[in-house]
Amino acid sequence: MESNFLPSDYFPIVLQLLAAIGFVGLTMLATHLVGPKRKTKDKLETFECGIEQQGDARAPISIKYFLVAILFVLFDVEVIFMYPWAVNFREMGMQGLMEMFVFIGLLLAGFVYIIKKGALDWE
């Protein structure tokens, strides 16, 4: 890991990204060009498992989804901090382990609070 990293090391990733996007674009274009098209009113209707559709998708949703999403973000941020820690895990030894335990412990207290409060119960 002593070597100097340069931004140009990311060039293969850029190539892979271009290949992925190019494949998706080409496939979509090809299916549009190759496939036959017979559009009828029934075919163009939104398909909803055979049940007649009702209303549109723009109805307001429950706040419970947002609570789950925001808790996910918080734990996501927590896990991000474990990444530089895990890379240096061996070098930092016991001290690093303790540092992380304090960090995780405080967040675990939050997790216990969430569970006790029943915030993730769907009633």
Place this chain on the structure above:
Amino acid sequence: MNQSVFYLLSFMTVLFALLVVFSKNPIHSALYMVLTFFTITCHYVLLNAQFLAIVNFIVYMGAIMVLILFAMMFLNLGKDTEPQKPVLLKFAAVIAAGLLLVTIFAALKKTDGGQITGIASNNIGLVKELGKTLFRDFLLPFEIISILLLSAMVGAVLLAKRDTK
């Protein structure tokens, strides 16, 4: 080579940011914001700040965008229900935005020609180097982050959870 990539990326960043502001459909706005975040991630890679690039990619492009889309779904966006603002309010908004522009311009003018000093090595943005700095020199701020996250958790639960009693 590096410079032309930078200019291309900057152009795309500004373009997508403008599209965020100008597109009528809020969902399209959010998707353009994903692209803006992605170009900013590329900027971090160009600056050799790999950890920031990953954080920006996972947290901003992934998690924050999910939150923004969720927040949009709370609103009733079916029809054009947005009422027309009165003229006085529009006038106030123009003045406020103009003042912000003047402030930003003045602040930018005071900085001297973009001289960057104090960077110890080219590798400071790498995950390993950053981890060493974070867990030695900035240990207290790091631990305080967990308290910040804890308070955010408690706040979110308190706001969103209806008391059953």
